[in-house]
Amino acid sequence: MTNAAPAVPARRERNAVETKRRLLEAAEEEFAAKGYSGARLGNIARAAGVQHALIHHYFVDKDGLYREVLARGLGAITAEGWDILERLAPQRPRRSKKVMSPADIRALAEAFITSLVDFYATHGALLRILRHEADEHGSVAREFVEANVRPQFDEICARLDEMRARGEVRDDVRSRHLVISAVAMACYPFLEEPFVTRVWPVDVHAPEFLAERKREIAETILSRVLPSRT
Amino acid sequence: MTNAAPAVPARRERNAVETKRRLLEAAEEEFAAKGYSGARLGNIARAAGVQHALIHHYFVDKDGLYREVLARGLGAITAEGWDILERLAPQRPRRSKKVMSPADIRALAEAFITSLVDFYATHGALLRILRHEADEHGSVAREFVEANVRPQFDEICARLDEMRARGEVRDDVRSRHLVISAVAMACYPFLEEPFVTRVWPVDVHAPEFLAERKREIAETILSRVLPSRT
DNA sequence: AGGCCAATTGACGAAAAAGTCAATTAGGAG
DNA sequence: CTCCTAATTGACTTTTTCGTCAATTGGCCT
Numbered sequence: 134m135t136n137a138a139p140a141v142p143a144r145r146e147r148n149a150v151e152t153k154r155r156l157l158e159a160a161e162e163e164f165a166a167k168g169y170s171g172a173r174l175g176n177i178a179r180a181a182g183v184q185h186a187l188i189h190h191y192f193v194d195k196d197g198l199y200r201e202v203l204a205r206g207l208g209a210i211t212a213e214g215w216d217i218l219e220r221l222a223p224q225r226p227r228r229s230k231k232v233m234s235p236a237d238i239r240a241l242a243e244a245f246i247t248s249l250v251d252f253y254a255t256h257g258a259l260l261r262i263l264r265h266e267a268d269e270h271g272s273v274a275r276e277f278v279e280a281n282v283r284p285q286f287d288e289i290c291a292r293l294d295e296m297r298a299r300g301e302v303r304d305d306v307r308s309r310h311l312v313i314s315a316v317a318m319a320c321y322p323f324l325e326e327p328f329v330t331r332v333w334p335v336d337v338h339a340p341e342f343l344a345e346r347k348r349e350i351a352e353t354i355l356s357r358v359l360p361s362r363t
Numbered sequence: 364m365t366n367a368a369p370a371v372p373a374r375r376e377r378n379a380v381e382t383k384r385r386l387l388e389a390a391e392e393e394f395a396a397k398g399y400s401g402a403r404l405g406n407i408a409r410a411a412g413v414q415h416a417l418i419h420h421y422f423v424d425k426d427g428l429y430r431e432v433l434a435r436g437l438g439a440i441t442a443e444g445w446d447i448l449e450r451l452a453p454q455r456p457r458r459s460k461k462v463m464s465p466a467d468i469r470a471l472a473e474a475f476i477t478s479l480v481d482f483y484a485t486h487g488a489l490l491r492i493l494r495h496e497a498d499e500h501g502s503v504a505r506e507f508v509e510a511n512v513r514p515q516f517d518e519i520c521a522r523l524d525e526m527r528a529r530g531e532v533r534d535d536v537r538s539r540h541l542v543i544s545a546v547a548m549a550c551y552p553f554l555e556e557p558f559v560t561r562v563w564p565v566d567v568h569a570p571e572f573l574a575e576r577k578r579e580i581a582e583t584i585l586s587r588v589l590p591s592r593t
Numbered sequence: 594a595g596g597c598c599a600a601t602t603g604a605c606g607a608a609a610a611a612g613t614c615a616a617t618t619a620g621g622a623g
Numbered sequence: 624c625t626c627c628t629a630a631t632t633g634a635c636t637t638t639t640t641c642g643t644c645a646a647t648t649g650g651c652c653t
Contacts, residue, residue, distance in 0.1 A: 152601085166499050167400055171400040173400070175639090183602090188642095267557030279561050279562075314579065316551070325494065327497030333539050345540065353541075353583060353587045377619050379629080414631070414632055414633070417632080424612070
């Protein structure tokens with residue numbers, strides 16, 4: 134009643150790259166929450182504060198937007214994965230020379246778990262997209278996992294098997310189960326956040342929680358792996 | 364060309380309860396795979412082998428069908444959860460009398476993990492629906508978890524805390540983290556099956572895998588929890 | 594200062610999905 | 624055997640969502 138002036142179009146700023154970035158970010162959230170077929174272009178446009186026609190201008194169609202979201206993230210996480218493995222294995226070249234002490238193993242495990250938890254805490258949205266895609270859409274996530282993360286998984290298992298062969302870890306350790314367990318413990322609070330926070334009201338992204346979580350997982354893995362208590 | 368007889372309507376059988384059951388089953392799969400907004404009534408009808416108009420006849424609308432799917436499952440899994448806790452605690456009434464031996468604890472842990480893994484292996488679809496719903500739709504899953512599974516979670520944590528107070532488990536065990544870890548290890552292969560089978564080609568529902576998985580998780584939890592190696 | 598290019602819009606059309614309804618017919622009750 | 628109820632269908636309408644297009648306008652270049 135006072136100053137109802139709907140005629141003023143409220144000066145629109147223009148910035149192509151910024152707008153595109155906002156759209157991609159909004160799209161990542163929407164796809165992560167509802168999957169491909171459940172995502173609504175209207176929601177994405179509204180979250181980004183633009184008309185949905187703009188999506189078609191930049192990304193042609195829904196599929197184009199989806200691929201762009203994936204492309205933006207997949208390269209990064211693959212590189213980060215190999216990076217983690219790299220940093221953990223400066224000892225790799227010299228194989229089966231001297232055995233690692235329990236202290237060495239503890240340091241290795243702690244470094245690994247830290248990287249793993251940080252990884253999942255950071256890339257939750259993208260990983261939820263991959264999970265959706267594995268169910269409904271299909272090909273992209275499957276091929277990505279087989280081509281990029283499976284080699285990393287195999288690499289970790291191979292290192293564990295060598296450690297077991299050298300007697301550095303308990304010989305009833307089954308490497309694949311152990312890695313799956315570590316990944317499960319690390320990713321669970323972030324991929325299942327809505328559930329976790331309902332049974333245990335914590336901020337799973339708070340620094341204190343992250344630190345606690347890392348300690349707990351490292352301790353668990355080490356207990357399982359070390360021949361005797363330290 | 365040979366016997367193109369599309370005029371024969373191919374005698375349709377009729378069975379209300381059976382058809383309804385088929386619809387609910389198909390709906391569970393569809394909702395689990397794509398969430399509420401991503402699910403298509405057409406897909407559900409086709410999977411059940413009926414016209415989609417029949418869905419409206421039995422369940423009024425999409426929302427009605429969805430609620431019916433949830434209702435069919437939620438009651439069952441709640442009861443099953445309390446059942447598991449019940450069976451694990453015939454010792455509950457007498458509190459802090461005699462302490463449990465490591466062998467007792469091992470038996471308890473193995474029974475718990477077995478129930479947990481079987482639970483997740485069995486109810487994967489429904490739990491994926493709850494996960495979707497937590498993101499997009501909202502209320503039903505949240506209220507269900509807070510009202511029904513949180514008390515179960517608290518109960519387990521309380522028992523663990525008592526055990527720690529009695530010195531039966533290591534005193535650096537944080538009960539909530541431990542339970543979250545156990546749940547994570549147990550559910551991961553089933554809630555993330557498409558991912559797991561891409562990095563490690565196994566049939567996660569095969570009896571051998573289930574047995575291995577249970578042993579591995581129990582061993583991990585026990586290593587973490589027991590004051591010394593057995 | 595003026596004009597051009599592209600970012601952005603708003604309205605429109607097409608396709609897909611949800612929901613409605615009258616008309617068929619299987620199968621049980623009398 | 625017959626009739627009558629209800630399960631089931633197929634075509635229809637409505638609503639939602641995706642995609643297109645011409646028109647507008649902000650920022651930049653000269």
